[in-house]
Amino acid sequence: MLNLVLFGPPGAGKGTQSDLIVEKYNLIHISTGDLLRAEIKAQTELGTIAAAKIEKGELVSDDIVIGMIKNKLAANLNAKGFIFDGFPRTTAQAEALDVLLKEVNMSVSCMLSLEVETPELLKRLLERGKVSGRADDQDESIIMNRMAAYNSSTLPVKEYYKAQGKQFEIQGVGSIQEIFESICAVVAP
Numbered sequence: 736m737l738n739l740v741l742f743g744p745p746g747a748g749k750g751t752q753s754d755l756i757v758e759k760y761n762l763i764h765i766s767t768g769d770l771l772r773a774e775i776k777a778q779t780e781l782g783t784i785a786a787a788k789i790e791k792g793e794l795v796s797d798d799i800v801i802g803m804i805k806n807k808l809a810a811n812l813n814a815k816g817f818i819f820d821g822f823p824r825t826t827a828q829a830e831a832l833d834v835l836l837k838e839v840n841m842s843v844s845c846m847l848s849l850e851v852e853t854p855e856l857l858k859r860l861l862e863r864g865k866v867s868g869r870a871d872d873q874d875e876s877i878i879m880n881r882m883a884a885y886n887s888s889t890l891p892v893k894e895y896y897k898a899q900g901k902q903f904e905i906q907g908v909g910s911i912q913e914i915f916e917s918i919c920a921v922v923a924p
């Protein structure tokens with residue numbers, strides 16, 4: 736069972752690389768960003784709470800995000816494995832993921848950290864903002880809030896997986912195919 740965590744700052748290419756990884760390894764893709772945007776679109780109560788955070792570039796609360804992951808795992812118990820895209824984003828989420836996986840005799844196989852510098856991230860996100868319709872990609876101050884949330888709350892997650900010997904850094908600048916090949920070299924050397 737292959738369970739991958741795809742990690743990195745906003746715009747690092749998590750969603751982009753997830754699509755390729757899912758196709759090659761036949762995994763279930765769980766993107767908390769996509770799940771939250773689906774809730775917002777469906778105008779659910781959870782979506783309203785999430786929208787207020789995402790619009791400001793802040794993280795959605797751990798209990799909401801962990802609850803969504805729990806539901807997704809329960810609904811896919813026969814899967815060949817999972818790719819967690821943009822989750823965990825806090826150490827509390829990482830601890831909760833370990834507990835949830837252990838309950839079904841699974842564990843995280845490895846954590847892939849896409850390394851991209853801030854100016855490149857800003858450029859990519861503003862470019863995506865022109866076509867995606869995502870308000871959180873269109874405003875530089877919101878993007879910088881997302882970077883700040885990453886630095887303060889999400890970066891410690893790297894240390895969490897490093898301590899478990901599961902963290903691998905991937906150069907996230909280059910062609911999408913080159914980056915994908917670096918990921919594959921770690922996943923199945």
Ligand code: B4P
Nearest residue numbers: 745746747748749750751767768793794795821824859863
């Ligand atoms: P996400 O949806 O996870 O968004 P992201 O970090 O912006 O995207 P990603 O890194 O996947 O970017 P992509 O590949 O598309 O989160 C959105 C918000 O939801 C968060 O800010 C937060 O508020 C909330 N949220 C989500 N999960 C949460 C959690 N666990 N806890 C709390 N809150 C949570 O790449 C970006 C752009 O770069 C694309 O346009 C792509 O085409 C381009 N690109 C990709 N690879 C490239 C390359 N190699 N070269 C050039 N461009 C490239």
